[in-house]
Each structure stands twice: as structure tokens, then as C-alpha cells.
Amino acid sequence: MGIEKQGQNSEVQKLRDDNLQLSRENLRLQRAVEELGILNEIAVAINSTLAVEKILDLITQRCVHHLGAEQGEVLLLEEKKTARPFQTICRVGDTSHQRLPFRLDDQLTGWMLKHRAPLLINDMGNDRRFATGDGDLFSVLSLLCAPMVCKGKMTGLLVVFNKKAEAGFSADDQRLLAIIASESAQVIDNARLADKEKTLLHMQEELRLAYEIQYNLLPDEPPRLAGYDIAGKSIPAKEVGGDYFDFLAVGENSLAFCLGDVSGKGLPAALLMANLQAAVRSQAMAGTSLTSCLERANSLLFRNTSPEKFATLFFGCLDTEGHVLHYCNAGHNHPFLIGKETEPLRLSAGGLALGCFESFPFEESQVPMKPGDLLIVFSDGISEAVNDDDQEFGEARLIELASAHPDSSAAELIEKILQDVGRHAGDRPQMDDMTLVVLKRLT
Missing domain, CATH: 3.30.450.40 (GAF domain)
Known part of the structure; x- marks a missing residue:
């Protein structure tokens, strides 16, 4: 009996262990x-x-x-x-x-x-x-x-x-x-990744709009002037800046033209550029003087933009009958007037960049345009283009190149300058818009 009971207890314990293991x-x-x-x-x-x-x-x-x-x-x-x-x-x-x-x-x-x-x-x-x-x-x-x-x-x-x-x-x-x-x-x-893709798509759309705005603001073709040859071209950088140029007939014997560069990049710069062009055009068409035109444009930019926004602008008006160029330079790179027998002349009269101060008295000046004279207006994307050694293209090289091709048309000279800038930069990416306006007196 004892052995039988002991065996039953063993079986019970085994069942308990099996149940515990099963529960676990x-x-x-x-x-x-x-x-x-x-x-x-x-x-x-x-x-x-x-x-x-x-x-x-x-x-x-x-x-x-x-x-x-x-x-x-x-x-x-x-x-x-x-x-x-x-x-x-x-x-x-x-x-x-x-x-x-x-x-x-x-x-x-x-x-x-x-x-x-x-x-x-x-x-x-x-x-x-x-x-x-x-x-x-x-x-x-x-x-x-x-x-x-x-x-x-x-x-x-x-x-x-x-x-x-x-x-x-x-x-x-x-x-x-x-x-x-x-x-x-x-x-x-x-x-x-989705946020970065969304940001990239937004930037690409802004870039497309900036290109479109900039492209639509540029003249379709240069005006034809008796005794003169004029041309302009702008090549936007990958990150679109705010360069623009414009031609505007303001009278039977007068042609207004300008080349500007607004601060910033992308869509904000393009919109600011559009506003500047509209302001300059409206004042020029109303017969306003160069200085008054820039003073009003300056006030407009100051009142309607943030403090870090500004624009440089060279504004000229050519009297094709009297062969005199009236101009006002608002903080822009000094254009060069290159004569056959005279030293290149910097056109520096004017004042500060637009939008820096609420009011500023600009100065107008004038220079005669003699037969063979050549005017080169350019943005800093030309003169400040750098090569692999961080050397700038420079104004001296620009003057030398223009002086070496007196028989080239205005459009041909622009292409020669852009090609030379490209050779100078080599594989360095274009960091800024490159814009040129060239005016030549033929006779």
C-alpha cells in the first residue's frame, strides 16, 4: 500500500508540474x-x-x-x-x-x-x-x-x-x-524624408516662378536706334538672383534704359525686381527726371520691404539727337564709357542703393556719346565671377576685352564677354546672375 500511495503521489506531482508548465x-x-x-x-x-x-x-x-x-x-x-x-x-x-x-x-x-x-x-x-x-x-x-x-x-x-x-x-x-x-x-x-522632399518641391516651384518672372520682365529684343547699336542679355544663376535690364522709349529722340540688381535670391528677389521695374517704368513714362524717378523708387522700396532688402540700379536716358547720355547711378557697379582716343570713364554719379534710407538726394550727370564710343553696363555676376583659384574676372579684364573688339556689334561683344567669363570660371558653378547692356554709337 505504501509503495502504491507513493506512486500515486508521484503521478499527482507530475500532473501538477505538467499543468504548471502548460500554464507557463x-x-x-x-x-x-x-x-x-x-x-x-x-x-x-x-x-x-x-x-x-x-x-x-x-x-x-x-x-x-x-x-x-x-x-x-x-x-x-x-x-x-x-x-x-x-x-x-x-x-x-x-x-x-x-x-x-x-x-x-x-x-x-x-x-x-x-x-x-x-x-x-x-x-x-x-x-x-x-x-x-x-x-x-x-x-x-x-x-x-x-x-x-x-x-x-x-x-x-x-x-x-x-x-x-x-x-x-x-x-x-x-x-x-x-x-x-x-x-x-x-x-x-x-x-x-517626406518633409525634405516637400521642401525641395516647394523650392523648385519657387525657382520656376522666379525664372518665369525674371524671363518675362526682360525685353524681347533691343530697340532700333538710328546711329546706335544696343543690346542686353541676362543669364540667371542656378539660384535665381535679382538682375534685370530694361529699355523704354520715352520720347521721339530719347531712350531710357536701366540695369538693376536686387538683394536676395529666388522668388522674393524676383518679386522685388518686378516691383522695382514697375516703379521705374511708371515714373519714366510720366516724364519724371532721372533723380526724381530714383528718389520715388527708393522711397517705395524703403516703405514696402524689410530692412535687409535693397537694390542697386544704373538708370540712363540717351538723347539720340543731341548724342548725350544722362544717367544716375544708385549704388550699382560703375559702368564704363570707352572711347577710341580717351581713357575709360567710370559713370559713378548718383547715390546710394535704393531702399537703404527713406529719402536720399540723388545726383544726375551727363556725358557726350561720340562716334565709336562704347558703354558697358554690367552686374557684379560678371566682374566678380571667380575661377578655381578664387580670382575674380575683374573690371580691368572687361575693359581690355571690350577695347580689343571695336568692330564687334553690341550683341557680339556681349557674347564674347560671356564666353570669356565662362573660360575664366572653368568648372566653378555660376553663383550669381550675369547681366550686360552694351551701347555703341556708330556715327
Whole structure:
């Protein structure tokens, strides 16, 4: 009987052990199913059209709920170095304990930046790396943190605080949070790529509009003047600037022309250029003097643009009957009047760039245009074009080139100058608009 009873007890114990093992296996399978469920839910969210903030909020909610934590948050690592490298972009909290939001201290985030590995702490009371705040209500008892890494680059941290179960966070909790953090990193990386693509498309559209504005403002063809040859050309840089030139008949024997360069690049520069052209044209058509025209344009720019916006402008008016060039130079590169038997003359009279001060008295001057005289008006994209040795093309080379081709037409001379500038720059990219106006007196 004793041996028989002993055998029955052994079988009972075996059944108990088998049931315990089965229960543990059931719990493991149940946990695995739950983990697959949460990972599947997160995968669906990642592939949805939800905003990245909502996706990360959903991920944090699921982590807090599934891991039995009180609070959780996602911290985004700033792309540019700052005093505080991490910024909280979503936070989920269990308010049943009436706790204030927990946070990681600088030492702990520094540890995560250095080690880029999951961190599990179930006894925060003995860990001085975490700032808990004041009072028991703000204390953190346990912490589980995982780095969000995508393509070898850390993008942020996923962290949960205070496991409700007395045993604290487990190795399985750490493994799951690490997997979720990795998936979350992909969300942030995709969002950043999308933002960069959106920014690039916006910049490309602005660039297209700037090109279009600049192109439409330029004259279709130069005017025909008896006894004179005139031409102009502008080649915009990749990052469109604010160069423009214009011709305007203001009387039977008068031709107004200008070449300007507004500050800035892209669409803002193109719009400012359009406003400047409109202001100059309206004043010129009204028969306003050169100085009055520039004074009004200056006032307009000053009142309607930000302080860093300004424009340089050479404004000339040619009397084709008296063969006199009246001009006013508002802070622009000094054009050169090159005669057959005289030294090149700088046309510098005028004043400051437009838009610098609310009012400024501009000065008008005049020079005679003799047969064979050549006027070259240019933007700084010509004279300041640099080569691989950072040497500028320079004004001296421009004068020398123009003087060496007295028989070339105005259009031909412009092409020769642009070609020579291109040879000088070599493989260096064009950094600024290049604009030229050439006026020659033939007879």
C-alpha cells in the first residue's frame, strides 16, 4: 500500500508540474500573440496616411498599455546640435495616480546617446542618473528606454516609466520595446524624408516662378536706334538672383534704359525686381527726371520691404539727337564709357542703393556719346565671377576685352564677354546672375 500511495503521489506531482508548465506555455503563447497583435497594429499605422505625430502617439499608447506602465513618451533627437539634443514630441500618461509627466535627465539621455542600447532600470532609487523632481508624487520607480535607430542613425528615444507590476520590467519587455523603437525610427526617418522632399518641391516651384518672372520682365529684343547699336542679355544663376535690364522709349529722340540688381535670391528677389521695374517704368513714362524717378523708387522700396532688402540700379536716358547720355547711378557697379582716343570713364554719379534710407538726394550727370564710343553696363555676376583659384574676372579684364573688339556689334561683344567669363570660371558653378547692356554709337 505504501509503495502504491507513493506512486500515486508521484503521478499527482507530475500532473501538477505538467499543468504548471502548460500554464507557463499558455502565458508565453498568449504574450506572443499579444506582441504580434501590437506589432501588427503598429505596422498598419506606419503604412497608413496618418500624420507622424498621430502614429507615434498611437505607438506610445500601445507600449504603455501592453507593458503595464504608467507613462510613456517619444523624444526626437534634433538634427542640429543644440544644448538640449532631445525634444519630446508625444507623451502618454496614466493619470490614475495623479502624477506629473516624468522626464529623462541630461545624464541619462547622454548615456543613451553614447551607448545607443536599451536601458532597463527597476530600482530608480539607487540610480542617480535620473532627475525625479521633488516629492514622492513625482518619483520614478522603474524605467525602460530604447533607442530609435534607422540606417545606423539615432533619431530619438522611446521610453516607458513605472511598471505597475511589482516585479518591474522584464527582459521580454525590453526586447519588445527595442523592436517597436526600431519601427518607430523608420516612421521618423520617412517623415523627415517626406518633409525634405516637400521642401525641395516647394523650392523648385519657387525657382520656376522666379525664372518665369525674371524671363518675362526682360525685353524681347533691343530697340532700333538710328546711329546706335544696343543690346542686353541676362543669364540667371542656378539660384535665381535679382538682375534685370530694361529699355523704354520715352520720347521721339530719347531712350531710357536701366540695369538693376536686387538683394536676395529666388522668388522674393524676383518679386522685388518686378516691383522695382514697375516703379521705374511708371515714373519714366510720366516724364519724371532721372533723380526724381530714383528718389520715388527708393522711397517705395524703403516703405514696402524689410530692412535687409535693397537694390542697386544704373538708370540712363540717351538723347539720340543731341548724342548725350544722362544717367544716375544708385549704388550699382560703375559702368564704363570707352572711347577710341580717351581713357575709360567710370559713370559713378548718383547715390546710394535704393531702399537703404527713406529719402536720399540723388545726383544726375551727363556725358557726350561720340562716334565709336562704347558703354558697358554690367552686374557684379560678371566682374566678380571667380575661377578655381578664387580670382575674380575683374573690371580691368572687361575693359581690355571690350577695347580689343571695336568692330564687334553690341550683341557680339556681349557674347564674347560671356564666353570669356565662362573660360575664366572653368568648372566653378555660376553663383550669381550675369547681366550686360552694351551701347555703341556708330556715327
